[in-house]
Amino acid sequence: MTHTLQAYATYLPAWRLGPASTGARTARVVASFDEDSTTMATEAAGALLSTLGPGAPVPSLHFATTSPAYLDKTNAVAVHAALGLDETAFAVDVAGSGRSAFAALRGALTDGGLAVAADVRVGKPGSADERSGGDGAAALLFGPGPGIARVLARYSLSAEFLDRWREPTSTTGEQWEERFGFERYADLIRRAARETLAAAGVDEADHVVVTSPNAGVTKRAGTLVKGRLSTGGSPIGFSGAADTGLALASVLDTAGPGESILVLSAVDGCDAxxxxxTERLPARRQRTPVREQLGRGREIPHLTYLAWRGLVERELPRRPEPDRPAGPPSDRAAGWKFGFNGSRCTDCGFVHLPPLRVCRRCGTADAMEPVPGTRLRGTVATYTVDHLAYSPSPPVVVVVADFDGGGRTSLELADPDPEALTVGSRVEPVFRRFFTARGVHNYFWKARPSTGAAPVEGSTT
Structure with missing residues (x-):
């Protein structure tokens, strides 16, 4: 079966490290302290599914990252649970290097599934990695039938040489001299481009996307392979496994129907x-283009960024640290914890967040149907700003939100700006990491100011 690209979406976190902090010409995209590759993958995939509506088939989820939240545990299943996918959907991690993104993409292309890539890139303070890296996520959905783009050809070359590496126990990576990597990659990129275009019978691509952890490659991409209309790379700097998806998405945001896009990813070889x-692309672009997401950021101090990444130790509020979440209660409450599912009384229609067995309005017991809370938007009824609660980034802002259609619950506010928050502010649920205690990540939903985008819809196979 021939699968086509059906939809795409990206996610860029809200925070930016300013040029004055890094010496770079542009701001660096920074994930918050409560974000990781799992939560960002959920954001990108959720934004994609929201463009398709409920019931869109997702038979598999291939999750690529170089910064997995867990080892010896599949991170993709947390994304699967947060998206509300059917339990028969195959969820798997593809981790280890920037090339993992192409492995996920090829897997999704083969079985008509969802490829998601997300990364939190960490560089030594003052390093090129800190200046030129970026955090983000991208999602691509493949499936049968007409889509927004057809796959004309693909090609891969593998090569072993030492350009970039990171020990499993290290937070930051290493890189050999840039010129050496560029010389090795240049030939691989030209060959991969030539063979791919020849296989499709195309003389010249309209758009060329070149991504690589080697800065020399991205700086001189136009000298290697040039597109008729555009040649470029990742819009946020090297973002690990998310690099290829973000670069492709930025082209899809502006490309016209009938235009060819050659994607080249030079990581330990070259994948093309x-x-x-197709004519369907203009009507099915992602709701918020990459460039618009890039321009929405809020700046944070360099010291705060370093503390978030564990590169400096700051004094935290003098409160007891949280206990490690336990497996059995997390499993019993998985529908609420990961899917943010409430309950609606089938007798009177009253909505409960969190879900209950007995209706608060009419008292009927065990007459409930699930309500996917991720589809809901709410209004702030009241809120509190707590400067004493334990948090890696105080203050902690908690809102009580009345959700559209019923249901009231209290949620911590993600990426808070207390000065901009008022009673009546609109909020939406967002999947975040609450805290990590003794190696266990406590994932749950927070609230954030609503962007006005359509709600995330669950999908089933």
């Missing part, structure tokens, strides 16, 4: 994918 857009 040639696409041709």
């Amino acid at each position: 994918l040639l696409l041709r857009t």
Whole structure:
């Protein structure tokens, strides 16, 4: 069966490290202290599914990252649970290097599934990695039938040489001299481009996307392979496994129907994918383009960023640290904890967040149906700003939200700006990491100011 690209979406976190902090020409995209590759993958995939509506088939989820939240545990199943996918959907991690993104993409292309890539890139203070890296996520959905782009050809070359590496126990990575990596990659990129275009019978691609952890490659991409209309790379700097998806998405945001896009990812070899857009693309672009997401950021101090990444130790509020979450209660409450599912009384229609067995309005017991809370938007009824509660980034802002259609609950506010918050502010649920205690991550939902985008819809196979 031939699968086509059906939809795409990206996610860029809200925070930015300013040029004055890094010496770079542009701001660096920074994930918050409560974000990781799992939560960002959920954001990107949820934004994609919201463009399709409920019931869109997702038979598999291939999750690529170089910064997995867990080892010896599949991170993709947390994304699967947060998206509300059917339990028969195959969820798997593809982790280890920037090339993992192409492995996830090829897996999703083969079985008509969802490829998601997300990374939190950490560089030594003052390093090129800190200046030129970026955190983010991208999602691509493949499936049968007409889509927004057809796959014309793909090609891969593998090569062993030492350009970039990181020990499993290290937070930051290493890189050999840039010129050496560029010389090795240049030939691989040209060969992969030539073979891919020849296989499709295309003389020249309209758009060329070149991504690589080697800065020399991205700086001189136009000298290696040039597109008729555009040549570029990742819009946020090297973002690990998310690099290829973010770069492709930024082209899909502006490309016209019938245009060819050659994607080249130079990581331990070179992987190539040639696409041709269809007339469906303009009507099915992601709701918020990459460039618009990039321009929405809020600056944070360099010291705060370093503390979030564990590169400096700051004094935290003098309160007891949280206990490690336990497996059995987390499992019993998985529908609420990961899916943010409330309950609606089938007798009177009253909505409960969190879910209950007995209706608060009419008293009927065990007459409930699930309500996917991720589809809901709410209004702040009241809130509190707590400067004493334990948090890696105080203050802690907690809102009580009345959700559209019923249901009231209290949620911590993500990426808070207390000065901009008022009673009546609109909020939406967002999947975040509450805290980590003794190696266990406590994932749950927070609230954030609503962007006005359509709600995330669950999907089933």
